[in-house]
Amino acid sequence: MESINRFWQYCTRYIDGFLLGAISLLMITGLIVLYSASGGNFSRVSSQFVNMLIAVFIMWSIANIPLQQLMRLALPLYFIGIILLIAVALFGEVQNGARRWLNIGITRIQPSELLKIAVPLMMAWYFEKTEIKLRLRDYAGGALILILPILLIARQPDLGTAILISASGFYVLYFAGLSWRVMGSLAVIAAAAIPLFWSLGMRDYQRKRVLTMLDPSQDALGAGYHIIQSNIAIGSGGITGKGWQNGTQSQLDFLPEQSTDFIFAVFSEEFGLIGNSLLLLLYLIIIGRCIYITANAPTQFTRLVAGSITLTFFTYVFVNMGMVSGILPVVGVPLPLISYGGTSLVTMLLGFGILMSIQTHPKLVKT
Amino acid sequence: MNQVIELRNHLLELRHFHIRLAVAAIFVTLLFLVLFSRFFYLQVLRSDHFTTLAEANRITILPLVPNRGLIYDRHGEILAQNLTTYVLEIVPDKIRDLDLVIDELSKLIEITPVDRRRFEKLRKENTRFKNLPIRTHLSDVEVARFAANRYRFPGMEINARLLRHYPHAELVSHVIGYIGRISDKDLELLESNNALENYRGSSHIGRIGIEQSYEKELHGITGFEQVETDVAGRSVRTLSRILPIAGSDLILSLDLKLQQAAERAFGEYRGALIAMDPNTGEILAFVSKPGFDPNLFVDGIDHINWKLLNESIDKPLNNRALRGVYPPGSTYKPFMALAALELGKRSPDYAINDPGFFSLPGSKHRFRDWRAGGHGRVNLHKSLVVSCDTYYYMLANDLGINAIHNFMGQFGFGKKTEIDIPGEIVGLSPSPEWKMKRFKQNWFPGDTISIGIGQGYNLATPLQLTFATMILANNGHAFRPHFVRQIHDSKTGRLYENMIKQLYPLNLKNENLMRVRNALVDVTRPGGTAARAGANASYTFAGKTGTSQVINIKQGERYVASKINERHRDHAMFIAYAPAEAPKIVVTVLVENGGSGGSTAAPIARKVFDYYLLGQMPEPLQSDSVNNRRD
Numbered sequence: 001m002e003s004i005n006r007f008w009q010y011c012t013r014y015i016d017g018f019l020l021g022a023i024s025l026l027m028i029t030g031l032i033v034l035y036s037a038s039g040g041n042f043s044r045v046s047s048q049f050v051n052m053l054i055a056v057f058i059m060w061s062i063a064n065i066p067l068q069q070l071m072r073l074a075l076p077l078y079f080i081g082i083i084l085l086i087a088v089a090l091f092g093e094v095q096n097g098a099r100r101w102l103n104i105g106i107t108r109i110q111p112s113e114l115l116k117i118a119v120p121l122m123m124a125w126y127f128e129k130t131e132i133k134l135r136l137r138d139y140a141g142g143a144l145i146l147i148l149p150i151l152l153i154a155r156q157p158d159l160g161t162a163i164l165i166s167a168s169g170f171y172v173l174y175f176a177g178l179s180w181r182v183m184g185s186l187a188v189i190a191a192a193a194i195p196l197f198w199s200l201g202m203r204d205y206q207r208k209r210v211l212t213m214l215d216p217s218q219d220a221l222g223a224g225y226h227i228i229q230s231n232i233a234i235g236s237g238g239i240t241g242k243g244w245q246n247g248t249q250s251q252l253d254f255l256p257e258q259s260t261d262f263i264f265a266v267f268s269e270e271f272g273l274i275g276n277s278l279l280l281l282l283y284l285i286i287i288g289r290c291i292y293i294t295a296n297a298p299t300q301f302t303r304l305v306a307g308s309i310t311l312t313f314f315t316y317v318f319v320n321m322g323m324v325s326g327i328l329p330v331v332g333v334p335l336p337l338i339s340y341g342g343t344s345l346v347t348m349l350l351g352f353g354i355l356m357s358i359q360t361h362p363k364l365v366k367t
Numbered sequence: 368m369n370q371v372i373e374l375r376n377h378l379l380e381l382r383h384f385h386i387r388l389a390v391a392a393i394f395v396t397l398l399f400l401v402l403f404s405r406f407f408y409l410q411v412l413r414s415d416h417f418t419t420l421a422e423a424n425r426i427t428i429l430p431l432v433p434n435r436g437l438i439y440d441r442h443g444e445i446l447a448q449n450l451t452t453y454v455l456e457i458v459p460d461k462i463r464d465l466d467l468v469i470d471e472l473s474k475l476i477e478i479t480p481v482d483r484r485r486f487e488k489l490r491k492e493n494t495r496f497k498n499l500p501i502r503t504h505l506s507d508v509e510v511a512r513f514a515a516n517r518y519r520f521p522g523m524e525i526n527a528r529l530l531r532h533y534p535h536a537e538l539v540s541h542v543i544g545y546i547g548r549i550s551d552k553d554l555e556l557l558e559s560n561n562a563l564e565n566y567r568g569s570s571h572i573g574r575i576g577i578e579q580s581y582e583k584e585l586h587g588i589t590g591f592e593q594v595e596t597d598v599a600g601r602s603v604r605t606l607s608r609i610l611p612i613a614g615s616d617l618i619l620s621l622d623l624k625l626q627q628a629a630e631r632a633f634g635e636y637r638g639a640l641i642a643m644d645p646n647t648g649e650i651l652a653f654v655s656k657p658g659f660d661p662n663l664f665v666d667g668i669d670h671i672n673w674k675l676l677n678e679s680i681d682k683p684l685n686n687r688a689l690r691g692v693y694p695p696g697s698t699y700k701p702f703m704a705l706a707a708l709e710l711g712k713r714s715p716d717y718a719i720n721d722p723g724f725f726s727l728p729g730s731k732h733r734f735r736d737w738r739a740g741g742h743g744r745v746n747l748h749k750s751l752v753v754s755c756d757t758y759y760y761m762l763a764n765d766l767g768i769n770a771i772h773n774f775m776g777q778f779g780f781g782k783k784t785e786i787d788i789p790g791e792i793v794g795l796s797p798s799p800e801w802k803m804k805r806f807k808q809n810w811f812p813g814d815t816i817s818i819g820i821g822q823g824y825n826l827a828t829p830l831q832l833t834f835a836t837m838i839l840a841n842n843g844h845a846f847r848p849h850f851v852r853q854i855h856d857s858k859t860g861r862l863y864e865n866m867i868k869q870l871y872p873l874n875l876k877n878e879n880l881m882r883v884r885n886a887l888v889d890v891t892r893p894g895g896t897a898a899r900a901g902a903n904a905s906y907t908f909a910g911k912t913g914t915s916q917v918i919n920i921k922q923g924e925r926y927v928a929s930k931i932n933e934r935h936r937d938h939a940m941f942i943a944y945a946p947a948e949a950p951k952i953v954v955t956v957l958v959e960n961g962g963s964g965g966s967t968a969a970p971i972a973r974k975v976f977d978y979y980l981l982g983q984m985p986e987p988l989q990s991d992s993v994n995n996r997r998d
Contacts, residue, residue, distance in 0.1 A: 174387060174391075175387055175388070177380070177384075177387075229424075231409060231417065232417050232420045232421050233421070234406065234409045234410060234417070235409040235410060235416065235417025235420075236414070236417040236418040236420070236421035237410055237414075238410055238411070238414045238418065239410060239411060239414070248421055248424070248425045248595075252424075252425055252595070252597040252598060252603065253597050253599070254424050254425075254597075254598045268406070272410060273407065273410040273411060276403075276406045276410070277403065277406075280399055280402060280403060283399075284395075288392075291388060291391070291392050294388060295385060303384055307384075307387075307388060310391075311391060311395075314395050318398050318402065322405075325402070325405045325406065325409060326405075327401070327405055
């Protein structure tokens with residue numbers, strides 16, 4: 001009995017109980033919604049459960065890695081990621097008009113997923129190295145680390161991932177102390193560049209998505225259909241919702257992608273505004289805990305990594321809910337810990353593993 | 368020292384970091400509030416709107432089309448029925464290259480050029496329907512063959528449909544009419560009549576004949592079904608259902624066998640024949656030759672068959688009995704004779720000397736009698752038996768046009784008979800007012816003379832002649848001519864009968880009527896113009912022959928049938944009823960280009976009487992009937 005207890009303590013040494021509790025609550029919610037969204041398909045739920053077990057195991061493993069070793073991982077991870085991205089550009093498999101996958105014999109991988117962790121790690125490593133007295137050119141160096149993978153991903157094309165990685169990189173720059181003035185000017189330049197980007201940088205289908213977001217009825221049977229149907233699902237849920245497995249929009253298949261990107265519409269329809277508020281609260285609690293961990297992070301590197309992971313997680317939530325409820329254009333971003341699919345789950349929990357490692361390993365005092 | 372500065376920098380940096388983290392936390396909270404307000408907007412403020420949309424998504428109201436009522440003849444013989452048939456339907460919107468797909472399809476299932484042309488026409492005329500038939504009456508083998516290859520033909524499906532079918536095709540085409548697919552024009556009409564709702568789901572509507580005039584009874588009342596559907600439109604379950612009420616069945620007064628007898632009696636002639644029960648106004652037979660196959664129209668006729676029918680010199684689409692207008696010729700004389708007696712212009716014994724022509728005082732123009740040299744002394748009785756023209760020239764002159772016009776109005780000349788199929792034509796009973804309106808000319812005394820023998824401006828349809836004869840035969844009752852005898856209401860199960868309706872009373876003296884009727888009996892006896900047709904009849908029948916000119920014969924020339932183009936020959940006419948003393952049947956015969964009424968038209972009426980009164984069916988025509996159908 002004693003030994004079991006000790007083994008348990010040994011295992012949970014580096015686990016943040018609070019964070020794990022909140023995450024588990026979300027994942028259980030996810031399984032419940034998934035059961036309804038897949039029309040009572042238990043095999044889908046169990047396969048997602050297996051995904052969760054794998055992801056939790058990976059989280060646990062990462063949480064056990066001490067911080068110095070994490071830092072050492074940054075550089076190789078980043079370069080492996082870049083090499084893989086180049087390999088995708090050269091030998092990648094085309095699916096749905098996009099070259100995103102790489103066949104490595106045993107399985108197919110999507111290297112852009114790796115970069116979601118590697119980019120903030122690499123940038124945090126870079127700023128840790130140049131810790132004191134950051135000049136503008138240091139930020140330029142950081143920006144360069146960011147731009148290379150983004151360009152490679154954007155031309156696959158995978159706008160959603162490119163935006164998320166940009167965000168995670170930008171968050172590192174932000175926490176590293178990029179001056180407000182520079183950010184302000186960047187915002188102005190970005191605003192000015194939108195028309196140029198619109199006409200030159202975007203593909204037709206991407207432009208259409210933005211137009212559709214602005215007025216879904218313009219293309220009610222095409223691209224606007226998804227947004228219209230998900231708005232109907234959310235709106236008809238009302239305050240209390242239609243009840244679990246009683247959403248007509250989802251049960252009769254009017255909702256697109258209802259177990260993956262649009263799963264939030266299923267949740268909304270069946271649990272209403274009350275459910276949505278509780279879900280938002282749960283996400284807010286997780287983000288709050290992450291901010292707490294970030295605030296107590298011991299080194300520049302850990303602070304930057306933790307801050308970036310926290311805000312990236314938030315970005316996922318916001319972009320997905322915003323897209324499903326019709327205030328953001330449709331980009332393929334899953335709802336973290338709820339949407340069906342293993343890859344994003346692993347990436348998410350890998351991030352939380354890093355945060356746990358930061359929180360639970362003995363703080364090093366700067367000497 | 369250095370260490371202290373670094374430490375202070377470090378603390379300063381940490382402070383900056385914490386400020387940024389706090390800003391980020393505020394940022395996160397704000398954006399979550401944005402999301403919350405969006406949810407609040409959708410789920411509270413706009414909830415009703417989206418609930419309605421979700422319901423509209425999910426619930427579809429499907430019309431349940433009622434079965435169209437059936438049409439029977441008076442003995443229960445079916446004239447219009449609904450057959451279950453397999454129909455191959457195409458959704459044109461779902462197919463990119465229609466021609467190619469149909470080519471491909473025709474390797475599997477026979478698609479005739481007619482099918483193709485008909486389909487093309489349907490596509491042009493119907494924008495409302497998603498699926499249109501390309502082939503009907505598929506055999507079981509064809510159904511199976513298509514089912515096995517279905518995956519190759521997206522946008523096509525085989526459906527079991529009830530298809531209107533007219534088993535007697537040409538025989539009763541001008542009575543029954545046909546139904547056709549509802550066109551955009553029909554929809555506008557239905558909408559203006561507030562009947563559109565009842566036609567949700569209906570594909571066909573009555574076009575002409577009984578099918579059109581009894582559309583309301585035949586169509587029935589559409590039912591509705593509320594079903595829950597998924598995104599593909601498949602119904603998941605039925606929520607509620609109001610069953611349709613089938614259309615009423617119609618039992619006509621028409622006697623199919625009599626119709627057949629009349630058709631056979633005609634032989635190869637074109638023309639019209641109407642048989643009516645003078646005691647009720649019920650139509651017993653209604654022939655317009657040639658007829659057409661109404662089945663061609665049910666799912667849209669292709670343009671080649673349409674052209675064949677429409678441009679044929681025989682005009683099969685023209686309903687001669689209802690819409691053909693002819694000068695009534697000598698069949699007008701019995702009514703003129705009655706007018707003379709009723710208005711006191713002639714006594715029965717008054718006789719004229721007929722020199723073979725009539726001239727107005729001070730005019731050299733001769734109105735010739737059909738018999739050169741005339742009929743000698745002619746009284747009223749003889750004037751009808753030998754059909755003396757001169758007698759009626761003089762009578763017309765004495766009566767004057769206004770008296771003739773007013774008197775003839777009672778017999779339905781120049782008026783609608785109110786028969787229960789649409790499209791009847793009123794003909795023309797001329798008057799000075801009409802002439803002024805039409806030609807801006809005064810009526811001349813000379814105009815009146817030929818009116819007396821049913822020529823001049825006079826025009827009547829065979830139906831109008833039948834109507835007038837009926838009044839003569841039943842001693843002065845103007846019954847509304849009608850086809851429908853009983854309506855079997857499928858909603859209440861009740862049988863509505865007694866469609867007999869007297870339109871207006873006529874006050875005719877019986878003795879005057881009897882004088883005219885006695886003369887008409889002698890028409891069919893030796894010495895009469897229809898003596899040959901009346902020979903050896905075991906019943907008495909009364910009639911009046913008539914000849915209606917197609918072209919004018921110049922003054923001083925003679926009409927020689929053999930010298931005239933067949934299509935310019937006179938139309939032969941005969942009005943008759945039998946048995947003469949208590950008539951059961953009135954018959955009007957019009958034979959286009961048949962020559963004289965006595966030789967062509969009267970024998971046809973005799974054959975009809977023989978069947979109706981004695982049950983003798985005429986032999987069918989041996990030669991092949993005209994085939995106006997083209998594949």
